[in-house]
Structures are given as C-alpha cells and as structure tokens.
Amino acid sequence: MGLTVEKIGIDKANLEVFSETLQALAANDKDIVAVTSDSRGSGKLAPFGQKFPKQIVEIGIAEQNLVGVAAGLASAGKKAFAVSPACFLTARALEQIKNDVAYSDNPVKLVGISAGVSYGALGTTHHSLHDYAVLRAINNLIIVAPADNFETEQAIRKAAELKQPIYLRFGKKVMPLLTPEEESDFAFGKGRIIREGEDLVIIANGETVYPALQAAKKLESEFDITTTVISMHTIKPLDYDLLAYVALSGKAIITVEEHSVYGGLGEACASYLLQNRFHNPFKLMGIPDEYTVTGSQTEILSHYGISEKGIAEAALKLLERL
C-alpha cells in the first residue's frame, strides 16, 4: 500500500487502448462482438471492424436498438461490447440498460465513450454528467471509470469474462501512465492507491485522477502537505474497505469527479462515511447544478476547480490553511 507513483510518461487515449485490447481478445475468441451506433470512428473501432468484420454489428444511429440488440447477443452467449458516446448511451437508451441489460441480467459490456465533458465546446447535448447518478440507481450494474491505460486494459479484459452487466466510461484525451510496469493488481470494486500521504486524501476517478495527482505534488512541494491519491475506478460497488482505511485516521477527504455533484462518486463516498460515523472534513468537487460553462474540456473542468490549482486551493481551504 505504500506505493508512490510519479507521472512516468504520457501514454495513449483510453479509447485506443480499448480498441487494441478488444482486437487482441477477438483474435482468440469469436464470441467477442463490438456493437456500434455509427461510432466506429469516435470509438476507434475502425481497425477492429476491418480485422473482424464478422464480429462487429453496426446498428446505425439508434441507441435504444444498440442496447436491445446487444442484450439479445449477450443472451445467446456473445461477449457484446455496446459502444456509443456516453451522453447518448446512458440517456436515450436508459430504459434498455435498466430492463434489457440489468434487470434481465444479460451481461452486456456498455462502453460510454467521450464521457463527462470530453466533447467540450459541443455543449450539453454531448456531455454526460448524469451517467453515474442514473446508473448507480439501477440494480445489477458495475460502473467503472479507468484512470489510465493500465486500468483500461485490465477493465476491458476482465469485463470480457464478466457474467454480469457492466458500464465502462472512457474519456477522449491522451492519458498519463499512473502505474509502474510491474503492477498487475486490478480488480473491479477495489480502488487503487496511486500515492500515499499523511495529511489529506483525494479520491478521484477517470480523467480527474491526474489533476488530483498534480495537486498532491503541488501541495507537497509548496506547503509540505502530503496527500493520498486514490483512483476509485469502480463507483459501484464502491470500495468501502478502502474508504474506511483512509478515513479512519480522521484525515480530510476530497472527492473529484467529471460528473454532476449530484449522485456520483462524491455522494457515494459521503453516504458511506456519514452512515458509518466517519466525520472527516469533506469536500465534494464536480460540476455544479447549473448550465455548464462553455469551452474545451480543460477549460470547463478548470472553471469548476478540477485542475491542479483548483484542487490544491480546495485542499488548503478544507485544511484551513487559506
């Protein structure tokens, strides 16, 4: 657990890792099927389609049908990855996710691409700031947002063999590598400690883990505050053991997510902590309940404090150092 990982290089976008991993799996398993909604380009699945034309089902732009068809494929034994931008997949096809996938227990692998505010200036129609909230309230669905290429590859490989429905959430941008090469321990429902410190805990997921890590470094170099940073890649089931472990000492806790402040990672953590008598100083960072500011992904996130500077400032306030 005493792992301290520095940023050791920039790697690929999680989507590219998704595509490569799926191709590697499909080469040895004819039951791997990608189901797409005209999303081969945005999902980086064009090479998959060229190599495995019999293992891709193009639906066209029809997300309800995408998920329903994927459920039928899964019920007949196919390892169906239903790929669509997260904004459409988890809103337009929500009833299919609830009934055809989760309730019917068809082990579809729902892949929400370009999630959160990845589409930046394309605006609210293309943002998914609701997906954790709505999907958390649906029984029988694992929800995962990997933070780097390692977690992404592991999540894809494990999802392929999973007998339960799962939602995987990817952003668009190139990801830092947060994992040393020798590390191989990844399991759904088990958060990863990326960096360990004494004064503060930051729990993040997906693309917010990296700014959390940068903030932790800034806090250490400028204020001598050392921070534990956790990639809580699985939002459901949440890693309560890890939460209890880091909360036990009473350290201040910050949660960071590229999602509405309602119903996501932060509220899930807060609910557990309060109901289990942990009264640590607590700050929830996410996108507030308002018309989202316009701009690029980085600009939007920075506007709401999800940046090295913003998270560090929130930490100083929480620790009453500002």
Added chain:
Amino acid sequence: MLWEINALLKLPFRGWGHNMTEKELAIKSIAYRKNILKYIYGAKAGHTGGSLSCIDILTVLYNHTMNVGPHNFKSPDRDRYIQSKGHCVEALFVVLADKGFFPESDLETLCKYKSHYIGHPTRKVHGIEQNTGALGHGLPISVGTAIAAKMDNKDFRVFTLLGDGELPEGSNWEAALTAAHYKLDNLCAIIDHNKLQISGTTAEVCNTDPIDGKFESFGWEVRHVNGHDFKALKETFQALPFATDKPSLVIAHTVKGKGISYMENVLKWHHGVPTPDQYANAMEELDGALADL
C-alpha cells in the same frame, strides 16, 4: 429425437413432433383460457383481454411450431420466444405450466408477495427468456438473438409477440431496420392485432395502418392470418421463413377478450377482473364451447 437429427444434418427444424390436430389445439386453448381467467380471478389482477386475444397464437407456437420445452430450455439450440407485450404474461404462464416448466399450482401465487409470478415476464420463472414489460423492447432483443444465431451458424429461430398498441414505440422501427439489414430470416415477429389498446382503438390512439405496407417497405415479408384459426396459424408458421434473407412478420388478426362473449371487443376488459358472477358465466361459456367441439 427429430430435432437432434435435424441439427446433425443441419436441417431446419420444422415442428417439435407436434402432430396435434386443430381440434386438439382448440381443446388446449379452451383449457388455457379457463386457466387465464382462473388465475386472474384469483389474483384480482391481470391483463384479461389481451391474454385472451393472443392465447391461440401461443397455443400453436408451443404445441406445434417451436422447438422448446423444459427438456431443452438450457440448450443453445432451442427456439426462442420473447414476449414483447409482456403485460399479457398470464397467457404465457398457463402455457408454460402446461408444457411442464413449473407446476400449475405455482400460479396460485400470481401477483402475491414475494412470488416470481408477477404481472410481467421475468427470468425468475422457468421458461421465460427475457424480462419484458416496458413496450418496444422485445423486437430489438430478438434481433440481437437472431444475429447471434447467424454468427454461430445455428438453426434456431426467434419468435417475438408484439401488441398492436406498442407499435408507436420508436425502438420497434429501429429494430425493424436492423432485422432487414442483417437479412434475419430466422426471425419471426407476430403482431397480436386486436385493434384495441387501453385508451381506445389503435386507429384512434395512433393510427399505424397500414402495418403490412410499413414493414414491407422496411424489407420484411409480411403475411396476414386469422389469429384464432388453428389451421391457418399452423400453415403460416410452417411456411417460415416467408422469404429467404428477409425477416418474417405475421399480422395476426385477433379479437380482444376472445372466447368470452361479454368481453369480446370491450375496452374495459383490457385489464378488467371478473366479478364472481361474471367469472361463473365465463367458465360456463368455455365449458359450453368445449362441449361443442
């Protein structure tokens, strides 16, 4: 076993050794109608009219057409039946009980606390393929299942029963496109066309006519059938697929509440529950129909 031999020879299976005469099917369907009423009456809940309109279709599918039963329900080669109009689950329950999927007495728990026999299909009940109830879901799932069969070169067929009132759901038309695009001649959708839905006639609520022309333009092969004529139903299902490389649609013209004269074509029996007197009258009428066969 015929279907196993057929599977070995890669021949399409055409009937699970069901040699029932039309009269035998008619006798069965009256028994099913009596059970539908019995268990809805007992539960004081259920979709009476629609269950009575589709029961003859189910009678033929499960006793003549489909290769599925408790003996092969775990086999990946079984025919699939997915009931999109899930609210008429009582019709499906009585047929599954008769086929031996579970003891009929289980249905005494219909809609009771902690019973799996609820008002819509769930896979907690042996013999149910998919959890349905929200409308417009059966066809997309059936399309996915049929695509999987094609991928694996399997001969099983996928049957799905839709209500005419659920046709305005857009997901049906998305799936109709996909079914034709992938040339799913192993897929048969059946519309229980009783022409009534909860608020009125389908023509008044949202006119979907011509249903045949719409599906034909989407690339389906369509046939009409009297959904209460056992000979015609048998012949229609025997003729599947209606065209090579095309999905098949059966528009079954039915009567809501069929078999109980005071329920036939009367809107309130969509989910009406009979009073004790009405129940006694209905059973008497069905007994009379049985005696007349």
